[in-house]
Amino acid sequence: MTTCQQCGGQGKIKCGKCGGTGQLQITEIETVSDMSQTFHTILCTKCDGERWQLCPRCYGSGDVHDNETSDVFDPEGRDT
Numbered sequence: 633m634t635t636c637q638q639c640g641g642q643g644k645i646k647c648g649k650c651g652g653t654g655q656l657q658i659t660e661i662e663t664v665s666d667m668s669q670t671f672h673t674i675l676c677t678k679c680d681g682e683r684w685q686l687c688p689r690c691y692g693s694g695d696v697h698d699n700e701t702s703d704v705f706d707p708e709g710r711d712t
């Protein structure tokens with residue numbers, strides 16, 4: 633087992649959609665009034681306000697198996 637390079641062993645990575653804030657700011661234009669813009673802050677739809685996402689590489693464990701790092705190895709073994 634080696635430390636996951638994707639998350640640095642934390643098992644989670646910062647949400648890419650909200651940038652780690654856990655919130656999204658949406659703009660709503662009031663067409664009934666004078667086109668004034670209203671800002672709404674909602675929970676991030678991707679991380680549900682958690683600000684973090686489970687690391688897709690180690691699935692939250694923070695560790696990866698050694699054999700997962702050897703995917704640069706050519707399985708076809710071209711030995712002409």
Ligand SMILES: [Zn+2]
Pocket residue numbers: 647648649650651652653654655676677678679680681682683684
């Ligand atoms: Zn998010």
Ligand SMILES: [Zn+2]
Pocket residue numbers: 636637638639640641642643644687688689690691692694695
């Ligand atoms: Zn990870």
